[in-house]
Amino acid sequence: MPPPYIPPEVTDDIISAVAVDExxxxxxxxxxxxxxVCRDWLPRSRAKLFEYICIExxxxxxxxxxxxxxSETMVQYLTSVTTLHIDDSHVEHSLSSAVRLFFVEFTGKLPGLRDLLLDGIYWTHQRPSVKWPLLLSQFRTITSLRLWSCRFSSFNDVRRMLTxxxxxxxxxxxxxxxPAVSQLHLQTTPRSRTYWPELHTLYIEYSMTLWQCAETFLKWITPxxxxxxxxxxxxxxxxxxxx
Incomplete structure (x- = not known):
């Protein structure tokens, strides 16, 4: 007796459901x-596998x-990426030096990227450049940005990245x-324009040890x-x- 036949659209739905909430x-x-499992299961399994990428x-x-x-055969699967997590929260912060290269290497290859989480990235490992925060503008499909415990050379780099x-x-x-500097040297008053017309959720967390950074950020983000x-x-x- 031949094995039972399951239509591909059914197995695709099953594979998609397996990945939910894990x-x-x-x-x-x-x-x-x-x-x-088999050749028919490979395309959907691989596409779902690439939806979430974590670089540690x-x-x-x-x-x-x-x-x-x-890879000419594998690069197509990057179009499936919707969430990217770059985690360099380790003591040595060895990955931070490669982060800027990531935004150059993957420009135009992540058209479906929506959620970006950068954890523990030390942007101070980069050579000073006015343009590097703007590299993120090549990924304009991003609708959710999470920046946790990142260190920057100046507040202006933060401002350029977010806008x-x-x-x-x-x-x-x-x-x-x-680095804390005199407020007189910071451009904390934004121009008269709407930066994020679709922004509906804002979460900010700080501690007393970083009160100066918190103050600068709040003075800028409010207007x-x-x-x-x-x-x-x-x-x-x-x-x-x-x-």
Whole structure:
């Protein structure tokens, strides 16, 4: 008796459902196993596998570049990427030096990217350049940006990076820092324009140890929100001493 026939559209729906609400590690393992079942399962399994990419070290970055981005047969799957997580929250911050290269290497290759999470990136590892924060403008499809515990050479780099993404609907800022300088030297008053007309969720988190950075950011972001449709605003500030 021949094995039962299952239409491809049914197996595609099953594979898509498998990946829902799983942690990234289990999700990747499940989809990798699905890809090995048979040839018919490979396209959807591989496409779903590429929806979420997490780069945690130099090796994972090098593999992504060499085996995917520069491969004529594999580069097509980068169009499936919707979420990118670059995690350099390790003590040595060895990945930070490659982050700017990422935005150059992958320009035009991630047309479906919507959610970008940068965790622990030390942008101070880059050579000073006025243009590097604007590299993010090549990924204008991003609607959700999360910057956690990143270090910048100046507040102006933060400002340029954020204003390079006009389609933001979700912005999550936590513990960003840069060298403290006199407020007189900072351009904290934005021009009269709407930077993020679709922004509806804003989350800001800081601690008392970074109060100067928090103050600078709030002085800039408050008028910059003019014209934005923010409906959900969350601000956490830890370490305040109450009498």
């Amino acid at each position: 942690c990234s590690q289990r999700r990747a393992h499940t989809l990798a196993m699905c890809a090995l 070290d130099q090796r994972s970055y090098d593999l992504l570049v060499q085996r995917i981005a520069r 390079a993404l006009p389609l933001l609907s979700i912005l999550d800022i936590a513990y960003l820092e840069w 910059a929100l003019g014209g934005s449709a923010v409906k959900e605003l969350t601000f956490h500030f830890y370490g305040l001493h109450t009498p």
